[in-house]
Amino acid sequence: MSTPEPTEAPVLELDGVGVQFGGNRALADVRAHVHQGEIVAVVGPNGAGKSTLLNAVSGLLRREARGVVRLHGERIDQMSAARRTSRGIGRSFQNPPLIDALTVVENVMVGAFPSRDYGVLGHLLRWRTVARSERKREEQARGVLEFMGLTEIADLETSHVPYGPRKLVDIARALASEPSVLLLDEPTSGLDKNEQATMEQILRRLREGGGISILMVEHHMDLVRNSASRVIGFQAGEVVAQGPTADVLDSDEFRAALVGAVADSRSGGRST
Amino acid sequence: MDNVLLAVFGGLPLGATYALIALGLVLVYRTTGTFNLAHGQLMLLGAFVLASWQQHSRGPFVLGLLIGLAVAGIVAVVLYVLVLKRTVGQPHWVAFVATLVLGQLLDAAMSLYFSAPSYVVSIPGMPKGAVAIFGVRVGQSELIIAGIGVLLALVFIAALRYTRLGIQVRAAGQDPVLASQGGIQVRSLYVGSWVVAGILAALAGVLYGSTTVVDSSMSGVALIAIPAMVLGGLDSFEGAVVGGLIVGVIQGFITVYIGGQYVNAATYSFLLVLLLVLPRGLFGTKEVVKI
Amino acid sequence: MTQPLDSVATAPVAPSHEWRAARVVTVLTRLGAPVIVLIALVTLYVTSTQADHNVFVYNTFLLMCIGSLALSLLMGTTGQVSAGSAGFLAAGAFSAVWFDRSGMPFVVCALGGALVAAVLGLIVALPAIRLRGLALGLGTIAAHYVIVFVVDKYQQDTPDAGPAGFSLPAVFGLTGTNTQSKWAWLLCGVVTVVILAVSRLASGRTGRALRLIRDQEAIAGTQAVPVTAYKMLAFGASSFLLGLQGALTAYVAGQVSSEQFTLILAIQFLAMVLVGGLDSVFGAVLGAAIFTALPFVMQDAVSAVLGANQASLNGARYAVIVYALLVVVFIVAAPAGLAGLIRRAAGRARTVAERRLRRTVSGQ
Numbered sequence: 001m002s003t004p005e006p007t008e009a010p011v012l013e014l015d016g017v018g019v020q021f022g023g024n025r026a027l028a029d030v031r032a033h034v035h036q037g038e039i040v041a042v043v044g045p046n047g048a049g050k051s052t053l054l055n056a057v058s059g060l061l062r063r064e065a066r067g068v069v070r071l072h073g074e075r076i077d078q079m080s081a082a083r084r085t086s087r088g089i090g091r092s093f094q095n096p097p098l099i100d101a102l103t104v105v106e107n108v109m110v111g112a113f114p115s116r117d118y119g120v121l122g123h124l125l126r127w128r129t130v131a132r133s134e135r136k137r138e139e140q141a142r143g144v145l146e147f148m149g150l151t152e153i154a155d156l157e158t159s160h161v162p163y164g165p166r167k168l169v170d171i172a173r174a175l176a177s178e179p180s181v182l183l184l185d186e187p188t189s190g191l192d193k194n195e196q197a198t199m200e201q202i203l204r205r206l207r208e209g210g211g212i213s214i215l216m217v218e219h220h221m222d223l224v225r226n227s228a229s230r231v232i233g234f235q236a237g238e239v240v241a242q243g244p245t246a247d248v249l250d251s252d253e254f255r256a257a258l259v260g261a262v263a264d265s266r267s268g269g270r271s272t
Numbered sequence: 273m274d275n276v277l278l279a280v281f282g283g284l285p286l287g288a289t290y291a292l293i294a295l296g297l298v299l300v301y302r303t304t305g306t307f308n309l310a311h312g313q314l315m316l317l318g319a320f321v322l323a324s325w326q327q328h329s330r331g332p333f334v335l336g337l338l339i340g341l342a343v344a345g346i347v348a349v350v351l352y353v354l355v356l357k358r359t360v361g362q363p364h365w366v367a368f369v370a371t372l373v374l375g376q377l378l379d380a381a382m383s384l385y386f387s388a389p390s391y392v393v394s395i396p397g398m399p400k401g402a403v404a405i406f407g408v409r410v411g412q413s414e415l416i417i418a419g420i421g422v423l424l425a426l427v428f429i430a431a432l433r434y435t436r437l438g439i440q441v442r443a444a445g446q447d448p449v450l451a452s453q454g455g456i457q458v459r460s461l462y463v464g465s466w467v468v469a470g471i472l473a474a475l476a477g478v479l480y481g482s483t484t485v486v487d488s489s490m491s492g493v494a495l496i497a498i499p500a501m502v503l504g505g506l507d508s509f510e511g512a513v514v515g516g517l518i519v520g521v522i523q524g525f526i527t528v529y530i531g532g533q534y535v536n537a538a539t540y541s542f543l544l545v546l547l548l549v550l551p552r553g554l555f556g557t558k559e560v561v562k563i
Numbered sequence: 564m565t566q567p568l569d570s571v572a573t574a575p576v577a578p579s580h581e582w583r584a585a586r587v588v589t590v591l592t593r594l595g596a597p598v599i600v601l602i603a604l605v606t607l608y609v610t611s612t613q614a615d616h617n618v619f620v621y622n623t624f625l626l627m628c629i630g631s632l633a634l635s636l637l638m639g640t641t642g643q644v645s646a647g648s649a650g651f652l653a654a655g656a657f658s659a660v661w662f663d664r665s666g667m668p669f670v671v672c673a674l675g676g677a678l679v680a681a682v683l684g685l686i687v688a689l690p691a692i693r694l695r696g697l698a699l700g701l702g703t704i705a706a707h708y709v710i711v712f713v714v715d716k717y718q719q720d721t722p723d724a725g726p727a728g729f730s731l732p733a734v735f736g737l738t739g740t741n742t743q744s745k746w747a748w749l750l751c752g753v754v755t756v757v758i759l760a761v762s763r764l765a766s767g768r769t770g771r772a773l774r775l776i777r778d779q780e781a782i783a784g785t786q787a788v789p790v791t792a793y794k795m796l797a798f799g800a801s802s803f804l805l806g807l808q809g810a811l812t813a814y815v816a817g818q819v820s821s822e823q824f825t826l827i828l829a830i831q832f833l834a835m836v837l838v839g840g841l842d843s844v845f846g847a848v849l850g851a852a853i854f855t856a857l858p859f860v861m862q863d864a865v866s867a868v869l870g871a872n873q874a875s876l877n878g879a880r881y882a883v884i885v886y887a888l889l890v891v892v893f894i895v896a897a898p899a900g901l902a903g904l905i906r907r908a909a910g911r912a913r914t915v916a917e918r919r920l921r922r923t924v925s926g927q
Binding site: 134 | 764772
Binding site: 370377380541 | 887
């Protein structure tokens with residue numbers, strides 16, 4: 001799986017990104033980039049700082065994070081998580097944060113919150129506008145669900161949806177904000193073989209669409225090998241290897257350094 | 273100067289009571305994460321039981337006291353086991369509402385059972401006179417009550433600090449999973465902490481009741497102790513005692529300088545200001561805020 | 564983007580008729596439409612058949628609905644607790660009294676009372692809401708006592724307020740023989756507007772944001788949901804409605820006294836929404852109905868079992884015991900309240916259909 005190195009400027013660019021929790025350095029001086037339509041995998045043993053990296057990029061660690069994050073050349077590292085979302089950062093979570101009492105399609109519509117057709121007062125008074133906007137959102141959400149192969153469960157109450165499809169719904173929610181960069185946090189953790197295959201399909205579709213660039217944390221090396229064009233290897237909060245997928249995964253240094261991750265992928269267990 | 277001393281000595285007995293109340297609140301909050309708003313009713317229960325023992329039987333005071341403490345401790349555990357334990361996993365305010373409602377339940381049940389309008393608790397051997405301190409006349413019994421309250425609070429804290437059980441309580445409150453892996457019987461600790469909290473409540477009720485009459489208004493006293501707990505930092509035992517004494521003395525000053533009728537309103541205003549400017553209190557740990 | 568994933572899509576399962584029917588029920592219930600129709604019908608029945616005194620009792624139920632809907636929005640939909648309901652009722656009632664004594668017309672007094680309550684609510688909530696969790700509960704208890712102290716002081720310092728508090732004049736157009744029936748229709752209109760407003764805030768974009776704050780506050784930021792602003796909105800709206808209830812209650816009864824506003828009343832509001840069912844218009848109305856009826860039912864029950872003497876002496880205490888036990892049972896056994904139980908019973912047909920769907924989903 002090798003794609004030619006794109007020549008244009010990267011969509012997402014990290015320069016010297018670090019995270020400090022009190023006295024603990026969780027992430028040090030990360031330099032990385034994601035090009036248009038590319039899938040970049042972040043791999044490494046548990047506790048290497050992979051999720052922390054996603055939190056730093058998506059704006060959940062504004063106070064703790066240092067360094068420069070650029071999206072389409074624009075600096076976003078000082079922005080709130082909300083503004084980063086409206087600028088085009090979408091994000092899934094390892095443990096899908098869904099609202100159980102709502103239906104699946106309503107959960108996907110949560111992702112469309114940043115686009116605003118009316119305020120709270122408008123919501124109370126301008127019924128026609130609200131209805132039109134809601135229809136539009138719902139149509140868009142159903143489109144995303146169809147893309148994800150989830151049309152069948154769109155109207156189910158989310159509390160009835162099992163863990164595997166929940167992870168897909170979470171990604172659908174992230175896609176509903178129409179991101180240009182999607183951050184996926186362990187999309188296949190806790191999934192069975194069939195569900196993992198589904199996830200791989202979805203990643204391939206997204207890549208073939210070409211409109212979305214993906215930075216994903218992933219433990220399953222098969223999926224990384226099949227989907228990612230480049231890999232960033234992490235250990236103890238530092239980048240230890242970076243390059244085209246096959247080069248990194250097959251290198252001896254990687255095998256030696258990231259033995260934990262490989263073992264993890266073999267066991268196939270849900271990591272925490 | 274006299275007024276200042278009057279305020280301080282007027283506030284200390286109250287402060288000691290608040291300290292005992294706040295200790296009980298902190299104890300169950302730290303171990304089981306429940307903010308027990310029915311604590312005042314447990315105070316009242318202990319005082320009621322002792323008072324009616326003194327009224328109806330000629331038995332020794334100590335026996336009546338022990339029965340009062342035991343009843344409050346048992347009722348506290350019943351509340352925990354039957355109701356509050358089962359709110360785990362529900363939104364955090366469910367337990368909050370549950371304790372409020374249980375308080376109402378106890379209030380109604382007690383007013384049916386203890387049907388006289390008010391009762392009297394008298395601690396034997398309590399002197400009636402007053403002594404002059406720096407020229408201010410202070411009731412002896414009030415000084416003694418303040419002393420007993422502070423002493424009990426200090427004994428309790430020392431027990432938590434230096435006994436094995438105390439260390440377990442602190443550990444279980446910090447991280448139940450880790451504590452149970454370290455061989456601590458977390459469940460019996462939880463039950464035990466509710467027993468102890470009930471006993472602390474009853475002690476506070478008896479001390480407070482001996483200074484005034486015992487009637488249904490006493491269950492509100494525990495609510496006024498909430499500012500003490502917040503000032504101490506919600507989860508700090510030492511903070512509870514310091515906060516209790518400070519709030520008691522503040523109330524002493526309000527009584528002397530502004531007027532008794534303003535005490536409650538001013539204390540609750542103080543709580544609102546406290547939440548705004550010092551939400552972590554004096555000794556609170558950082559984690560508490562994320563409740 | 565809308566092209567389906569062939570190998571992912573499962574064999575299509577046509578949703579069954581029961582399932583579709585149940586879904587229609589869900590949507591209608593969420594809009595509150597059946598509840599509005601129901602209340603209108605009951606109002607018609609009560610006003611045309613009952614004596615003035617019974618209509619007055621029905622009016623207290625309609626008034627309770629306002630506050631109970633407010634709390635359902637705050638606690639059920641947004642997940643924020645308030646023990647200050649009685650305080651906000653008092654703020655609304657006594658502000659209305661104050662406006663009335665300054666010669667304002669009824670509508671200004673009622674809405675003015677509601678606005679004052681809303682402003683007080685926002686002042687109390689601002690520090691507490693940032694802290695999450697218990698702080699709001701404790702803050703609202705404090706607010707309750709401070710507000711009640713202030714209105715009590717106002718009542719004591721006003722020479723012509725008697726021991727029973729302030730008297731309010733009859734409202735223009737609401738006088739004569741059927742005063743309470745006229746009130747019933749006015750209140751029915753108010754409750755309808757409140758139901759529409761609350762179910763609207765709890766649906767669509769705003770509703771999703773409020774529920775995200777309730778269930779997943781940690782990620783609300785990444786969805787661009789302004790957490791503090793929306794919590795303030797929910798708290799302000801609910802205090803506004805409680806203030807409105809307080810002001811209207813004062814006018815319907817014709818008098819108001821600071822002693823009515825106890826912490827027990829605030830706790831009853833909490834009990835009401837918990838037993839009725841949170842995050843549900845139907846549940847809020849059901850809770851209001853139960854808690855309006857309970858004292859009367861208990862009076863009769865105690866009278867039948869223990870005699871009339873006990874009933875007049877201790878009826879209220881037995882009522883408190885019964886309502887407290889009711890709340891405890893619901894908290895332990897049915898946290899979704901009566902509305903949840905009914906929904907579950909009604910949706911039994913649906914779960915069969917859903918189970919079939921679920922099997923397909925997990926089997927993919």
